Amino acid sequence: MSGGHIVARRPFPVAARAELGDAQLRANLRKATHTIRDKRLRVVGEVPDWEALRQAGAAIKDDVLARLPELLEQFEAAATAAGATVHWARDAAEACAVVTGLVRDTGAAEVVKVKSMATQEIGLNEALEAAGIAAVETDLAELIVQLAGDTPSHILVPAIHYNRAQIREIFSRNGLSARTDDPPALAEAARRHLRAKFLSARVGISGANFAVAESGTLVVVESEGNGRMCLTLPETLISVVGIEKILPTFRDLEVFLQLLPRSSTGERMNPYTSLWTGVTPGDGPQTLHIVLVDNGRTETLADSVGRQALRCIRCSACLNVCPVYERVGGHAYGSVYPGPIGAILSPQMSGEGANRTLPYASTLCGACYDACPVRINIPEVLVHLRQTGPHPPAERAAMRALSWAMRDRRRYTAALRAARRGAAPIRLVAGRRGAVRHLPWPLSKWTSTRDAPLPAKQTFREWWAHERA
Amino acid sequence: MKVALFVTCVNDLVFPGTGRAVVQVLERLGHTVEFPVDQGCCGQMHANSGYREEALPLVANFVKTFDGYDAVVGPSGSCVAMVRDWYPKLLPDAAEVAARTYELSELLVDVLGVTDVGATFPHRVTYHPTCHGLRMLRLGDRPRRLLAAVGGLELLDLPGAEECCGFGGTFAVKNAGVSGAMLADKCQAIAGTGAEYVAAVDNSCLAHIGGGLSRAGGPARPIHYAEILAATS
């Protein structure tokens, strides 16, 4: 079972078409992805053992996936011994119910949130709102999206689809005044708004980038310091953590704290890294709940090719290098996990809705695989997931026929000859370059955006038979 | 050296000049080229589109056809990547022939040790490294080195060269809108170089790029780099 914001409602090509029409969006995305792409290349290039680090990251995560039940139990025992209460949630609905109940028990009507993919995934803000609890996002970009009444379009930079002028507009609509649309002015406006929230909040909600099994420690990696506030000021902290976030030992952080910041923000080191283990009397939250969420991860783990998607550390490097993401943005993927990782993760976590169109949302160019710090072979998983379709009947028939014709010399030669002859009348009307502007359906799908080439007057094998054999 | 030409189905039907060019280049260098006529399609389109079952007989046919040659050469980055990277995963028997299958620039530079193939092509050319050649076969600068050694050729840098052109096999029709947006950016970059020709190691990508260039009406034309290496005037 799974659910939450990981099910696409519209087929990818339909959703993409709508986004492609937005020229402002494309300009914003191009600028942002290229900036972060270049930064990442620079800081990755300066690490001499980057490839070895990637391999280590992949190996540690593979080990975790192979021993997940045992490590989860170890984590639960260690965290409990340190004073935390551990809860288990099978799916999004269960996770939301647990968290909502915990907040209700405190009597708080408002919670402050650290940016977290897991809570976005399960749709926690909406669930809290339905229970009369206001959830305040405190990450700047997440706050922008929340104030705009929008959904995130990027894992790391959820407001990547807005430019500065648009952000100032969103702020002023919500009573946050920024003097100019300079980033410092915008940040100052957000800071003034959030400071009051931090100081009054009794409950904080976070995710975790890593959960260390041997010690029961949770880790949040962030840039703005808002996370540190949420993790230390409130009396109660609730951390929602996907079950694949486990690392076996504290030492393993050495690998991931190098891989993550360089791959995500293109920084050598992130400004704030918070680690906490259970409850420390007299210091920080005195009540800690950890909600471990499955929501389709166990199903994903069962697939021997597809399970590598669970190595993901949500750095978003694959989004930033993806030529498809760059053109359509995150909303086209219909899930909180957009881009290449979303195209393999969403359909595995949930086979519902239009998720099965996502594995086709790629040219298999391989840029994501090269960028991924834990070496997830995204093209391999995309091709693997395509095996189960959906396969339109006409396409299936054509593929079968082609396979039948092309495996036998006589049939193959006859098919080529037929194609060459069939093209002869079209050649008469083709332009100077021998290019065709319009072809009937289904070939019109090709000529809708580009001219089509024509079969040659003589196939290669005909030439060979004539000249050489 | 006894080299077998794996021409690929797209080249056989639509771009036979590329196959002839490979024959010319290798013969000019003193090698014997054979064309095993039982060859067909490598099955890439089937496998990549989610039809592994339909691809398997084609894989088996390739292995049977090219058994026993010293080297197999294909003028297509993506078809050779299919054979080298995917065949051993699909059919364990394919590992041996897969290891002896080369993209043209690998055969010339690595196996035969040549970068100057004695060609002349007095034109302004820009080079687009196609994704499977770049990131699966890791061809690196081999094709560029071969082109740079061609007499009279002016090699122009292509901005954003390593970005995908948007072809992607059935992606080009399943997601025609996104494919077209990627193509438009690629065509603009090509036009900006002032090149007369855009060269690549894959005619399928070039058909897509060429279709975009001719639709846009610019002067640049697509050409498979083997045809440049074969040219002598």
Ligand code: SF4
């Ligand atoms: S798949 Fe790899 S590159 Fe993409 S977000 Fe996950 S870890 Fe980062």
